[in-house]
Amino acid sequence: MNPVMITIPEPCHENWNNMTPVEQGRYCDVCSKEVKDFTAMNDEQMQSYLNKTTDKVCGHFKASQINRELITAPRENGLFKHLWKLLLPVFFFAPKAFAQKTLPQNLQGKDSVVDYTHKRLVLGMVVKGIGIIPQEKGIKIITGKVIQKGSGDAISWVDIRIDDSVFCRTDVEGRFTLKIAKDKLNGTIKIGAVGYVSQELKVKKIIEKEGQQIEIQLELAMSGGISLVNPAVKKTNQQVVKKEMSVVKEKYTVLNDKVKIYPNPVANGNTCSLQFNEVDKGEYTAILTNIDGRAVQQTTFTVPDKNYVFHLDLNKEVSAGAYLLRIMNKDGKLFYNGKIVLE
Structure with a gap:
């Protein structure tokens, strides 16, 4: 199977707990469709399920299951299968010191299971051909979050462009995924949202942080009407000594x-x-x-x-x-x- 990545361009805002439980997930009365629960699946199971289905899929995912390449186990060929059978007796008759090797104290009596706790879940549509993104050669995939400077609050619906062509938008949690092609590596990323000061970043600077969660801070724009006051000019001996330009905020009440x-x-x-x-x-x-x-x-x-x-x-x-x-x-x-x- 070719490697794929699952992304949720527009996460659903409906509450998972308010949906009606069904056999393979839950039923959303608002959307009138069944939402498949992927949270208990591993990467191979998810990829297998999505490759088999021909319809659009609405899914419930852990945050750790999206915006990364799915890892699947390599297929075992027939020759390796037979070699494994021949090697089994070797393991059975190996020196018992091999099996009696002392484990570190902190691992004794414990199962070999790594426990991951995922507090954030994502609900949204997975559209075949769009939501599942094959890993393209030479494509850089950048993920990150846009927050408000000072408060740290997430900013949704932030427009992110590269030279006015490549485009994505942050979700309700301020997160984004941006795919950057080779011909855009020397470009400029433009970040902007209503009510905030726009920001520009060089693509090369962002690429250096590939594989990390990038955090971008936007500053609130000054609200209020702006008017220019005529320059105050002071003259001495017919020469201009000083010119002052004052910018003042017009006072008004916003109802x-x-x-x-x-x-x-x-x-x-x-x-x-x-x-x-x-x-x-x-x-x-x-x-x-x-x-x-x-x-x-x-x-x-x-x-x-x-x-x-x-x-x-x-x-x-x-x-x-x-x-x-x-x-x-x-x-x-x-x-x-x-x-x-x-x-």
């Missing part, structure tokens, strides 16, 4: 508690609802911006009552990812800002 967005995440090209509670009537503008701050959609609408639900049709040409949704009031002041995820 996050007066607007609710649902569903969030929302399917790409669908409609999301903006629920306004106890707000001023009038005209509002919703602006959807990407991680680079570029507006990808802008919609102006009227709120006729202080309690109102507006259904925002999302542009189907906007790609999946995390975005910042800003709502401006009729005076052009920021009324709401928040994160929205398109799937």
